[in-house]
Amino acid sequence: MAQGIGSGISVGDAFLLVLPVMLIATIPVSIAGWGVRESALVMAFSYAGLPAADGLVVSVLLGAVMFVTGLIGGAVWLLNFDSPAMAWRSPAPPTEQNQG
Secondary structure (H helix, E strand, C coil), X not given: XXXXXXXXXXXXXXXXXXXXXXXXXXXXXXXXCCCHHHHHHHHHHHHCCCCHHHHHHHHHHHHHHHHHHHHHHHHHHHHCCCCHHHCCCCCXXXXXXXXX
């Protein structure tokens, strides 16, 4: 994503910057890491000598991609008729009763 917006960062540098930021974003102080991830990536990009605005754009794009991926995964999970969420839709299997 960083190369797509033309930030001038290499894949290796992005790998080294984004992984610690994702770890920081797991701190449970915000909803899904929004805000924490953006602040940390802006700071990481500025420490690496890159424009802070590029860090913000990359972080928002990363959050959007994770959100869309989660929506797709949730839709697949809900449409899977074997999932526990859909147990109320499928009829219960017939049970045999022993009478003897």
